[in-house]
Amino acid sequence: MRVFGKRRWRRASAAGLVTVAAAALLPASTGAAAAAETRVPARYAQQRLSWHTCDGAPSLECATMTVPRDWHRPANGPDLSVSVSRHRAAGPAARRGVLMMAAGGPGGRGLLRPAALAEDSPAVAAAYDIVSFNQRGLPLSTPLRCQTRAEFDAFFGDDARDRSPAAVRATVERSRRLAGACQERSGGLAPYITTDQTVRDMDLFRALLGVRKVAYYGPSYATMIGAYYATDFPHRVDRLVLDSPVGFDGTWQTFLEGQPRSFQRRFERDFLPWLAARDATYHYGRTAAAAKATWEARRRALRDHPADLGNGRRVTPNRLDFGTGQALYDASGGFAPLATALAALDHWDTATPAERGTVQTVFGDYLSPEFLAEYTAVTCNDTPWSRDLDDWVRRTAGYTARYPLVGARALAFSAVCATWPASRAPRVHVTGKGLPTTLMLASRHDPATHYEGALRAHRALRGSRLVTVAGGDHGQYRNGNRCVDELVNRYLLTGAAPAGDVGCPAPEPADG
Structure with a gap:
């Protein structure tokens, strides 16, 4: 965060609503995985993504996904567009699933990021289709002006x-x-640019990809996206890496x-x-x-x-x-x-x-x-201010x-x-309930996502393992730190997490 400052659904129902085995249902209220689930309107659930080569990133495919402006009232307001991308697994025979990414900020763009991750981490790229998106409100998706x-x-x-x-x-x-x-x-869009709405866009993307679970990697603000997604959809999470976490246990103001x-x-x-x-x-x-x-x-x-x-x-x-x-x-x-x-x-x-x-x-x-x-x-x-x-x-x-x-x-x-006008966004209480062991990465002097907030987030996300990195870089994975990269790659490829919290040395800064 750089302020203050990287297929098929089973059809059912002729009434225009789809309930696709457990794969496409969205929670009606946030923060409770066991909450009553609501059906996804067919115009979203039955859409097919039309893939094409991404502009500026020939190794990626891009598509446009249609989502409701408000997932809690999908019949109200115009539809939105969300640009999505994927890098197909380099080793199809050994492919183990989908690794979803999101960008930090809030305000970072994630669409082309799978290309860099695939280049930096070829073993991960061989095992996963790496996918990402530009969040609602950003250019190439429906923009907020x-x-x-x-x-x-x-x-x-x-x-x-x-x-x-x-x-x-x-x-x-x-x-x-x-x-x-x-x-x-904004034409009424501003109230619906929230993390809660974004994670529901993500779960539609997961379902349209035809997978029951995803692994997830997110840095900075994308750790909040990942924590919210995992809280609302714990049964959809295979592995979870949260890099340089914001204090998602409290409010934006306190963080x-x-x-x-x-x-x-x-x-x-x-x-x-x-x-x-x-x-x-x-x-x-x-x-x-x-x-x-x-x-x-x-x-x-x-x-x-x-x-x-x-x-x-x-x-x-x-x-x-x-x-x-x-x-x-x-x-x-x-x-x-x-x-x-x-x-x-x-x-x-x-x-x-x-x-x-x-x-x-x-x-x-x-x-x-x-x-x-x-x-x-x-x-x-x-969150309130x-x-x-x-x-x-x-x-x-x-x-x-x-x-x-x-x-x-x-x-x-x-x-x-x-x-800012009072928001109706629901609050999310992150606990880690129902999740696999989560890997969290943080440095002691991180300027943007302070270590104190990372410790609180670690305590809130039960069962997580914290990798503490010396120094103060923001973003630990793929930052020239062999200790961190080996831990993350092992976890993503095999599911093996450290038995407890561990430390890694800082990468050496350039002399210049």
Whole structure:
């Protein structure tokens, strides 16, 4: 989560409803596997997926699935489209089933991700058809529209640390406009962009693939998708891998309140010492404290003199925060480019084309209107939020003072949900009841999905095994960590999970 900031149904019934042995039934109420089940209307259950080669990914097949806007009232409202994909098992004779993936965020796109997993993990690709999808609300599926590009660019402003009354009022007003625009421009779609609706889309996809059970892998927010799916459909889950879990035991508010601290921890305990150890290369200071002081001085300078990237883009204080936060997700892939970009800003007028290109990559873009629309809809709809804006102003002032890297922009996100219409999405209580042993992966200094939330999620999901990774990368599987990859591959291929919780060392960061 990169904010705050990878066939046949048996027909029955001439009345237009289908009950397909136990394979196609959806729970009528979420959070209880034994709840009364509701029948799936035939127009969804009897559809056939028309597969074709995916644009931009020749190893994948894509199709479009039709789903109801509201699974709890499928006769109400227009149908939606969900784009789905699959990578067929490379070893059909040894094929053991379907591995379903979902993307994090909320707001990440999963459609083309099976290609990368198949390339990185050939043994898994030989044993499974790997499938995924773009969630409802995202491009290529029925999209949620909230902002123009210009409105999105203006949403974050230039310096979230400005806590003057005028700046605070402007932040709250921009958040109100975003919440209102999502309702007004979405054609009634916004209330139905929820994790609960997504997992029901997933189970229809499973049924249309003609399988009774799926294995599942999901990173970041996709761990909540997986946990919700497993709670609602435990009898449909074969194996379950949850990588860098969000705190799905509580609410989005309680989980996201922990992110300012976890991003600051990763910045100060991992990146700044790494940067100080390479002072001869980047000249940011020989100690973590000195490197932090240099970074803060650069941020102050950008307030009055943003770095011009061309095409209307500038590196402002907020852009410095955004790029720094994004680089903290992966020490090997992010620390060196971030340090190179920081050093280039210190001599911007004489920076080489290569240095300017790195600065553009690191600081040029942050999220997208499509990502932010999905993110706000899911986080505001899924679970309740406090609507006391005065309290949010006071609380986020504390975040800004103690954890400024992402705490400074907490008001912008929290004010959206504080002004979002009340949601009717059902609550899900994750317990692990009826599930096979689940494998969970988490790192101690993960900035986005903090370890404290992972521990709570681990306790909530009874029977799970937690693999704790040293360091702070976000996303453990296929991250160059042999210890993690061997555990996950063994589990997916044989079902063998560790007897108890285990640890793995961190992958080595690149020197840059």
